[in-house]
Amino acid sequence: MTVAIVGGTVVDGTGAAPARADVLVEGDRVVALGPGVAGAGDRAGAETTVIDASGQLVAPGFVDLHTHYDAQLFWDPNASPSPLHGVTTVLGGNCGFSLAPLTPGHADYVIEMMARVEGMPLAALRAGLPWDWSSFGEWLGRLDGRVAVNAGFLVGHSTLRRLVMGERAVGGAASPADLDALEAALHAALDEGALGFSTSQAHTHNDGDGQPVPSRAAKRGELERLAAVVRAHEGTTVELIVPGCLNGFSEEEVDFLATMSLLADRPVNWNVLGVSARNPDSVWNQLAAGSAASARGATVVALTLPHTMRLRLSFETGAILDGLPGWRQVFALPAPERTAALADPETRRRLDAGAQSDEAGILRALAQWDRLIFEETFAPENADAEGHSVGEVARARGVAPFDALLDVVVADQLRTGLCPPIPETEEDWVLRAETWRDPRAIVGGSDAGAHLDTMCGAVYSTSLLGDGVRARGLLSWEQAIRLLTDVPARLYGLRDRGLLTPGAHADVVVFDPETIGHGPVRRRDDLPGGSSRLYAEAVGVGHVLVNGVEIVRDQAFTGAVPGRVLRSGRDTRTVHAGSDWAGAAA
Ligand SMILES: [Zn+2]
Numbered sequence: 001m002t003v004a005i006v007g008g009t010v011v012d013g014t015g016a017a018p019a020r021a022d023v024l025v026e027g028d029r030v031v032a033l034g035p036g037v038a039g040a041g042d043r044a045g046a047e048t049t050v051i052d053a054s055g056q057l058v059a060p061g062f063v064d065l066h067t068h069y070d071a072q073l074f075w076d077p078n079a080s081p082s083p084l085h086g087v088t089t090v091l092g093g094n095c096g097f098s099l100a101p102l103t104p105g106h107a108d109y110v111i112e113m114m115a116r117v118e119g120m121p122l123a124a125l126r127a128g129l130p131w132d133w134s135s136f137g138e139w140l141g142r143l144d145g146r147v148a149v150n151a152g153f154l155v156g157h158s159t160l161r162r163l164v165m166g167e168r169a170v171g172g173a174a175s176p177a178d179l180d181a182l183e184a185a186l187h188a189a190l191d192e193g194a195l196g197f198s199t200s201q202a203h204t205h206n207d208g209d210g211q212p213v214p215s216r217a218a219k220r221g222e223l224e225r226l227a228a229v230v231r232a233h234e235g236t237t238v239e240l241i242v243p244g245c246l247n248g249f250s251e252e253e254v255d256f257l258a259t260m261s262l263l264a265d266r267p268v269n270w271n272v273l274g275v276s277a278r279n280p281d282s283v284w285n286q287l288a289a290g291s292a293a294s295a296r297g298a299t300v301v302a303l304t305l306p307h308t309m310r311l312r313l314s315f316e317t318g319a320i321l322d323g324l325p326g327w328r329q330v331f332a333l334p335a336p337e338r339t340a341a342l343a344d345p346e347t348r349r350r351l352d353a354g355a356q357s358d359e360a361g362i363l364r365a366l367a368q369w370d371r372l373i374f375e376e377t378f379a380p381e382n383a384d385a386e387g388h389s390v391g392e393v394a395r396a397r398g399v400a401p402f403d404a405l406l407d408v409v410v411a412d413q414l415r416t417g418l419c420p421p422i423p424e425t426e427e428d429w430v431l432r433a434e435t436w437r438d439p440r441a442i443v444g445g446s447d448a449g450a451h452l453d454t455m456c457g458a459v460y461s462t463s464l465l466g467d468g469v470r471a472r473g474l475l476s477w478e479q480a481i482r483l484l485t486d487v488p489a490r491l492y493g494l495r496d497r498g499l500l501t502p503g504a505h506a507d508v509v510v511f512d513p514e515t516i517g518h519g520p521v522r523r524r525d526d527l528p529g530g531s532s533r534l535y536a537e538a539v540g541v542g543h544v545l546v547n548g549v550e551i552v553r554d555q556a557f558t559g560a561v562p563g564r565v566l567r568s569g570r571d572t573r574t575v576h577a578g579s580d581w582a583g584a585a586a
Contacts, residue, residue: 001026001027002024002049003024003025003048003506003545003550004038004048004050005022005038005543006038006051007052007054008023008053008058008510009056009057010059011481012500013485013486014501015478015486018478020035021034021058022039023037023058024038028506028562029503030508031502032502053510056510056512056513057477057511058508059086059481059485059500060498060500060508061087061088061485061507061545062085062086062087062089062461062485063484063485063488063489064082064087064448064458064461064488065239066094066271066272067079067091067094067446067447067448067449069092069151070093071099071124071125071128071129071449072128073092073143073147073151074130074142074143075124075129075527075528077147077561077563078148078149079147079448080535081537082149082458083546084458084537084541084544084555085460085538086509086544087458088508088546089150089152091195091492092151092152092154093153093156094156095118095156095200096199096205096215097114097158097213098136098156099129099139100135100155100189101135101155101160101163101188101189102133102159102163103163104132105166106166109162110159110162111126112207113162113207115208116210117205118450118451119452119454121452121453121531121532121533123527123529124529127528128528136153136155136192137192140153140192140565146561148561149563150505150564150565151566152492152565152566154196154197154239155190155194155196155197155198157198157199157200158200158207158213158214160189164182165178170209170214171212173219174218179222182222182225183225183226186226186229187229187233190230190233195236195492195566195568196230196236196237196238196266196568197237197239199215199218199226199239199240200241201215201241201242202241202242227264228263234572234574235493235572235573236572237266237268237493238261238264238266238268239268239270241271242257242270245270246274248282248285248286249289255292257293258300261298261577262296262297264577265576265577266575266576267575267577267581269301270301271303271304272302272305273303273441275431275432277428277431280431287435289440290439290440294578299577299579301441302440303445304435304443305446305457306432307464308422308424310375310419310422310521311454312417313419314416315409315414316416318331319453324355324360324363324367325355325357325360326350326351327355330342335414342406342410348402348403352367352402355367366420369402369405370389370391370401371389371420372421373388373419374386374388374389374408374418375419376415376522377416377417378415382411393408405418417523417534429474432468433474433475436468436474439582442487442488442491443483443484443487444488446458452534456535458536462517462539465477465480465517466517467517470515471517485498487582491575493573493574493575494571494572495571506547506548507545507547509543509544510544511541516538516539516540517540518537518538519538520536521535522537538555542554547562
């Protein structure tokens with residue numbers, strides 16, 4: 001199989017300036033790159049598929065280090081919609097949550113934990129996977145030959161701990177025997193191809209019963225022993241979340257992050273660095289953890305999103321809204337009864353009063369109903385509302401804002417997608433661009449495949465390219481492409497990926513620099529078990545190749561499954577703590 005990508009402008013991932021070049025792919029590798037190479041001699045014969053890239057940029061496929069596609073890949077080999085946005089390699093098993101190793105006795109726990117903590121419908125998890133593997137290697141084997149994208153996975157601390165300690169994993173300290181067993185289980189998973197170790201101490205991570213996930217019960221000594229296991233395995237890494245990722249690191253956390261990196265002798269990445277121009281000091285304080293680590297010979301890197309994360313509120317799922325005082329009872333009702341209740345004037349009065357009360361705390365900001373935006377509506381009579389604020393619709397319809405809101409929701413049979421207003425300024429974008437260029441942070445943290453009822457993180461790449469480069473010019477094309485490709489590939493030591501160069505795996509994206517971007521977030525009812533998720537299309541991405549085979553053409557999936565399931569060592573090389581992992585290019 002030969003593919004010739006002709007007439008395009010190559011942005012190769014190194015940070016070098018764009019240059020007119022053809023790209024010749026044979027089998028799964030790029031074999032030649034340069035002006036006219038694709039048309040040379042007998043190479044471009046009848047067997048050659050020609051992709052016309054005139055007017056387009058040709059780049060290496062994007063590498064998304066932080067996704068939760070572990071479960072979805074079983075029912076959706078495309079890991080949709082990420083490849084539509086140019087992603088060719090996804091990493092899962094993040095935040096302490098992997099789907100292996102597993103025993104029949106703890107599958108239910110893992111399913112319920114994933115559903116709760118990563119916002120995936122229980123019905124989809126139960127219907128979409130067989131849940132009958134045991135070891136990490138067996139789980140990886142289930143995906144071999146069946147995925148469109150390259151996919152690698154960390155092994156999750158909470159999953160390991162539940163396997164080793166059973167019910168004691170929740171809230172219990174590990175005994176010396178548990179620690180030995182945890183170490184052995186981690187060694188086994190890393191031997192079988194796990195790309196590293198992930199864990200979470202985040203206060204927001206609770207299991208299906210509302211209890212802290214198992215990793216949160218680990219003492220520092222346990223975490224340090226497990227980090228030290230990682231150093232024995234080629235091509236591995238460490239990913240973690242601590243409470244300070246959200247509210248600012250304590251001195252102890254800064255020390256902890258660097259210590260984990262030194263014990264593992266690997267970079268540690270954490271997520272996610274929030275960036276707001278209203279509080280720039282907090283950005284630099286968080287990134288200082290990276291400097292403190294470097295001073296000790298460690299590497300600590302933040303993941304940061306290029307775009308503002310917009311959380312969707314919904315009266316169907318109850319996301320966020322069910323935290324308002326007195327609202328939970330209404331969300332406990334089945335959909336038809338809930339719809340009827342929301343149409344009832346007395347119930348409306350009671351809900352509004354609860355939302356406006358002091359008891360609502362920070363959620364009270366939501367109760368400024370007129371500021372909410374109708375992101376997506378469904379009933380024909382609500383066509384005037386989509387894209388407008390509740391206040392605008394209330395004025396047009398001559399009713400009070402809360403009534404306008406609930407009238408739309410009731411007519412939509414609860415499906416309405418709502419967004420809180422985001423006071424985003426151009427200063428926010430400028431500050432964000434500073435963090436993209438900072439070696440202590442890298443672009444990522446999409447969480448794609450997770451939180452399916454509240455967001456679609458897969459837009460991170462097309463947001464960087466569309467909003468950051470095309471619309472605002474905050475980076476050059478070559479800078480932005482490098483951040484989506486070579487930089488993350490190097491952090492994880494991916495072999496022969498991240499650059500468009502002869503000999504590299506032919507993971508390639510062809511896109512239009514005049515139109516690149518993403519569409520609006522829309523609801524889709526395509527999950528196993530009949531549940532829905534949020535989804536966004538891309539704009540301007542014409543072709544995506546994985547290992548030399550086209551998986552996306554004209555923004556649709558081709559159905560091909562050329563993706564490689566990545567194994568540590570075979571597909572990754574070791575990146576040591578304190579090494580100049582990002583290389584000299586900038
Ligand atoms: Zn995550």
